[in-house]
Amino acid sequence: xxxxxxxxxxxxxxxxxxxxxxxxxxxxxxxxxxxxxxxxxxxxxxxxxxxxxxxxxxxxxxxxxxxxxxxxxxxxxxxxxxxxxxxxxxxxxxxxxxxxxxxxxxxxxxxxxxxxxxxxxxxxxxxxxxxxxxxxxxxxxxxxxxxxxxxxxxx
Numbered sequence: 001x002x003x004x005x006x007x008x009x010x011x012x013x014x015x016x017x018x019x020x021x022x023x024x025x026x027x028x029x030x031x032x033x034x035x036x037x038x039x040x041x042x043x044x045x046x047x048x049x050x051x052x053x054x055x056x057x058x059x060x061x062x063x064x065x066x067x068x069x070x071x072x073x074x075x076x077x078x079x080x081x082x083x084x085x086x087x088x089x090x091x092x093x094x095x096x097x098x099x100x101x102x103x104x105x106x107x108x109x110x111x112x113x114x115x116x117x118x119x120x121x122x123x124x125x126x127x128x129x130x131x132x133x134x135x136x137x138x139x140x141x142x143x144x145x146x147x148x149x150x151x152x153x154x155x
Contacts, residue, residue: 003071003096026053026054026057026112028144029052029054029110029142029144030054030057032110032142033054033057033058033108033142034061036107036140036142037061037062037063037108039140040107041063041139041140042064042065042107043063043065043066043067043105043106043107043108043136044058044065044067044106044107044108044110045067045069045103045104045106045109045110045134046058046066046067046069046110046111047069047097047110047111047114048069048070048097048112048113048114049068049069049075049076049079050072050075050078050079051075051076051079052068052079052112054110054112055068055079055083055090056082056083056086059083059086059089059090065091065106066089066091067091067093067103067104067106068090068091068092068093069097069103070093070094070095071094071095071096071097072094073094076092076094080092097114097126097127098118098122098123098126098130099126100130101130102133103130104134105134105135105136106135106136107135107136107138107139107140108135108142109131109134109139109141109142109143110142111141111142111143111144112144113144113145114127115127115143115145
């Protein structure tokens, strides 16, 4: 089974609130994004967002552009459905961060737990390369991973 099928299957079988990584309020991510906005950032790309609640909070920050990149169309659809008419203010990008060539340029690259699951060196190189092409000069990449001692996600 490929990555896309894997993640679509998870969101087919479980609601976004039933996955182990669900956060009702992504406090740390919001704080980091808000700090970047306070420093002048005006655009945000949330990488591997799934059905994350960060986008809900980001809508309140006065950003010019918000995009969400995820490999799972099912996850993105869950977020868009949750947002209702506000979903029109988001750019939804379906794609694999290790395969997509271009998503445009952003001031903020936010990733809460994609990079850590890329165990293949080539995939990590592709991720880093896309990040470097995407983050604007003086932009910021916010990359969060599991705490030490955690070895896997309870998908």
